[in-house]
Amino acid sequence: MDKRPPGWPLLVALVNGCGGVTDDRLTTAVRDKVVLVTGASYGIGEATAKRLAAAGATVLLVARTAAQLQAVATEIRTAGGRARVHPANLADPAAIERLVTEVLRDHGGVDVLVSNAGKSIRRSVADSYQRFHDIERTNSVNYLGPAKLVLELLPSMRERRTGHIVNVSTAGVRTPPLARWSAYLASKSAFDVWLRCISQELRHDGVTTSTVYMGLVHTRMSEPTPLLNRMPGLTPEQAADQVCRAVADRPNNITPPFVRPAEALGNLLRVPTDRLFEAYFRRTSTRKPPS
Template structure:
């Protein structure tokens, strides 16, 4: 079963340096099949980007997929393609920024399919906007906290009892490298919300490991998706395609590491601790000589 997904094209030199920026993936269908064949996998944000690419990969390996997204029509298209290729997938349209919908989603899913082996928390919302442009836009922070933090918390809370009863489960979170580094200008809404769930899950992981439930936090750098497309300069930097990101999730499923990070991240963390003042000054200069994206300005002007 093969599927074509439209990718945003990065600069050629950015691709040449991608080995430095990208966490290592697996790309081994046999190993993936051994890990997921017949398993119940819940994947959020499944209608586009990383989620769509991952859904096709997991379907090829024989997983039974519960695919979640707000965009019902596109989600049904993904499910139809998977089923046409002989895979098993079910569509669940839900707005995970509304915790009550997240809870109802799990209740429905467990009633219909009894259990979930693996949760892949992929859905998210990114906003890159200076604080001056957000002073009258409290909704920027409400929306990012809702989808990046509160929604995933409710999903995990609703799933934990059934995972604990079966003494097995795996929670995979698609985080961002930014939560492991000092805060960056214009990323207050996004970085705070992603950081909140990252810390929450790492705390919970200490309690649920003894109950047979594993967690993996993935910290990708740039992934060339429609979410990053409104910030064109990102595509000048080394990053991953959605297929490459799917291979990283594949590694998380097969190997179950605590975290998966790009090669530069640990040296970057050490540098930020040893030299906080120069790092902060550098970030201030980046802010001074950069600007909000045209897409961010236009959406703010329209009240979106």
């Protein structure tokens, strides 16, 4: 039963769009394909892996928490699907090299990469003076790790002249910049732009990319931010539906309806928009200004 407050599901559909993929369409697209899903231990990645496996894909589950990956794999196998567990820390380039060697040895190749693993931080710059590692960590997981994984998988994809890469990005890289989200949004933006640049070099070799500019999803990631908990957002399964549409239809991008107007407003009225968010930041800040 849907336990969300009345009115939320409609609002969520209006804001995020309701275009997912049917089970039949997904099955036609992924049956007997090998799909590697990063961040498959929790949240959107877990829900995506389960949906893909139910549609007949062999899913390769990647994240750090081996026991949780095993639990997801067991659930998939019990339901009649195929799943393999490949624990790896995407912040470690050597671990990614080992992962890809293992995957190519065991499975011959990867048809679809769902680059979903991510790390979110919401912290003001004043609280970050002694925390340069926040910037390092978000970049490791949201930009450098995914880029390294793509670099390792691309040679085999290009050689086989087939491959698809789905980037689970955030609507926040398209809407005006927001105070306190600097480390997270900068790292997500970096991978978004990197992938869009290389995408132009890959299509000719049969490799395509899709970017899902995801709106708010209620997961472990959004949980620590009380404001987000009070806002209408997608369930992990609804988010997985969008990711699976990207897998099946290979669109250039999936963009929720609210993003384009917000993006246009931010571009056309950049200074007033910055001032608006600045006012919100000051109103919600508990820190005293330096005397």
